[in-house]
Amino acid sequence: MADAAIDTLKETTAVDNQARVPTVVADDVHIIYKVHGAGAGKGSATSALSRMITRKKSPAIREVHAVRGISFTAYKGEAVGLIGSNGSGKSTMLAAIAGLLPTARGAIYTNGQPSLLGVNAALMNDLTGERNVVLGCLAMGMSPAQVRERYQSIVDFSGINEKGDFISLPMRTYSSGMGARLRFSIAAAKTHDVLLIDEALATGDQGFQQRSKARINELRKEAGTVFLVSHDNNAIRETCERTIWIEHGELIMDGHTDEVVRRYEKGERP
Amino acid sequence: MSTLSDPVNLSAPRGADAGLTPKQLADKYGLSVSGKRPSLPKYIRQLWARRAFISSFATARLVAQYTTAKLGQLWQVLTPLLNCAVFYLVFGVIMKSRDGVPVYIAWLCVGVFVFQFSQSAIQAGTRSISDNLGLIRALHFPRAALPIAFTVIQLQQLLISMVVLVAIVLANDIKPAMTWLLIVPALVLQSLFNTGLAMVMARVGAKTSDISQLMPFLLRTWMYVSGVMYSVSGYIKSWPTIWQTVYSWNPATVYMDLMRYAFMPDSFDKAKYPGGYDAAGHQLPTALNLPHHIWIMAGTWAIVAFVIGFVFFWKSEEEYGRG
Structure with a gap:
């Protein structure tokens, strides 16, 4: 059985043994960030003052070496899963690909502007869902005419209005799942060269998960590359054919999803 | 079985590209460094393309400000009206400034609204990046859109106040x-x-959040120095000329005087308002001198501040998502 699987693998590799178009190239990436208020030492005003006078570095600032030398190349039409335990550097890596975190060493080259889609970052909570859809689309660079044209399909896709007229309520009244659905719908309305998804599929109900999977497949067909960070191994298995396993900011394994996820679940490092 | 422990390298370029280093591969396909700051002309073009975003962001924010209040949008007019009422009570009725100056209350309100425009734009600008990190981390757009949008919000607020002012x-x-x-x-x-x-304060505020604690004090000092509620010309008469000149360049005074002149040109007419003193012996804000080159001063401040602010903000464009 196993040998047969390897044979098909070898075959597919042989079949597309031609130049592919790279979309994301990570070249020995190191990311270090400073954390303010790390909480070491006494937090009193007098100690802060004496530190300033003695010009000592504040112990409340600590450096975290979150990503240590990761290299990989992703190609057009690929869906790449990123797995690893909490705090392994997956989300940091994603933010760096999006260009939000500068690299300390090495470089990340991308085709166009990658878009990060995470459930943690909220849009404007005081505004209605309606306004958020319009603002989100305008911020992504759509023209007002394009926004009018796509508005209804975004709202329909998010399914926010399935249980009444929620789209005209401020976003702060939404449940976390509803907010995440709307955010995904806004970002997925535009074709991105590179779409980065941070746990977005884990939220939302069964029906929405199905729809978003279908949409991700569409986005892939439209010649983009998708990165997916998730702790849901089944979601990774269903959406990605390639998976990168990161631990302690280092790349442990990069290969076909079935193989990498199987090893990851067993805790078997190569 | 040895092939299994030796997984297929999916990263390696194939075919004609085999053997290229990551850097060479990136160069060959024209990939650019992620999150790199665009050139200044490109940045201006990107920003111009987002003008619809800036104006609808400003409008949405202005509307959202009062969504939790029962009276809702009525507060946009009530707030400046109440402001004027307070100043009228304190400076007009209690300090009796109104006796000598028929235009005092209008003079005062123009000053307050014009100064508040600058004050609140600066304050909102300081927090524009740090308060909108969620938006910055979620979507890509030229970050200068935020401080600009917040200034537009303050401008819209001023225009509403202007209606009250005209009344x-x-x-x-x-x-x-x-x-x-x-x-x-x-x-x-x-x-x-x-x-x-x-824009200057947005960059400073994004890096050092301490500055937002300090801003109210700096702005209040600026307000008292600029003579929003009283005329400072009487106090600085004894100063050396050089300091008087420096003082006359205070942008807040320049813009307030321009607006006061526009609304009430008569109040700068010495023949009509020879000036006087209130009950406490302070010189009253009448018969002010409008420097001949006031439009040059106003224009210089506008261009210098805008250009420096824009370039200063752009220089740090790639770092705003960091928080």
């Missing part, structure tokens, strides 16, 4: 004059100046 001015028997047309260029110049300062 006050008319109620004080001041007739509309041709000088009212000067309100438009004066506002344009002040808006440019404010946008520049908002």
Whole structure:
């Protein structure tokens, strides 16, 4: 059985043994960030003052070496899963690909502007869902005419209005799942060269998960590359054919999803 | 079985590209460094393409401000009206400034609204990046859109206050004059100046959040120094000329005087208002001198602040998502 699987693998590799178009190239990436208020030492005003006078570095600032030398190349039409335990550097890596975190060493080259889609970052909570859809689309660079044209399909896709007229309520009244659905719908309305998804599929109900999977497949067909960070191994298995396993900011394994996820679940490092 | 422990390298370029280093591969396909700051002309083009975003962001924010209040949008007019009422009570009734100056209350309100425009634009600019990290981390757009949008919000608020102001001015028997047309260029110049300062403060505030604690004190000092509620010209008469000149360049005074002149050109007429003293012996804000080169001063401040602010903000564009 196993040998047969390897044979098909070898075959597919042989079949597309031609130049592919790279979309994301990570070249020995190191990311270090400073954390303010790390909480070491006494937090009193007098100690802060004496530190300033003695010009000592504040112990409340600590450096975290979150990503240590990761290299990989992703190609057009690929869906790449990123797995690893909490705090392994997956989300940091994603933010760096999006260009939000500068690299300390090495470089990340991308085709166009990658878009990060995470459930943690909220849009404007005081505004209605309606306004958020319009603002989100305008911020992504759509023209007002394009926004009018796509508005209804975004709202329909998010399914926010399935249980009444929620789209005209401020976003702060939404449940976390509803907010995440709307955010995904806004970002997925535009074709991105590179779409980065941070746990977005884990939220939302069964029906929405199905729809978003279908949409991700569409986005892939439209010649983009998708990165997916998730702790849901089944979601990774269903959406990605390639998976990168990161631990302690280092790349442990990069290969076909079935193989990498199987090893990851067993805790078997190569 | 040895092939299994030796997984297929999916990263390696194939075919014609085999053997290229990551850097060479990136160069060959024209990939650019992620999150790299665009050149200044490109940045301006990107920003211009987002003008619809800036204006709808500003409008949405202005509307959202009062969504939790029962009276809702009525507060946009009530707030400036109440402001004027407080100043009228304190400076007009209690300190009796009104006895000598028929236009005092209008003079005061113009000053307060114009200064508040700068003050709140700077304050909102300081927090524009740090308060909107969620948006910055979620979507890609030129970050300068934020401080600019926050200045536009303050401008919209000022325009609403202006309606109240016109009512006050008319109620004080001041007739509309041709000088009212000067309100438009004066506002344009002040808006440019404010946008520049908002962008400078946005970058400073994004890096050092301590600054937002300090800003109210700096701005209050600026307000008292600029003579928003009283005329400072009486106090600085004894100063050396050089310091008087430096003082006359205070942008807040420049923009306030322009607007006061536009609304009430008569109040700068020495023949009509020879000046006087209130009950406490302070010189009253009448018969002010408008420097001849005041438009040059206003224009210089506007252009210098805007250009410096824009370039200063752009220099740090790639780092705002960091928080």
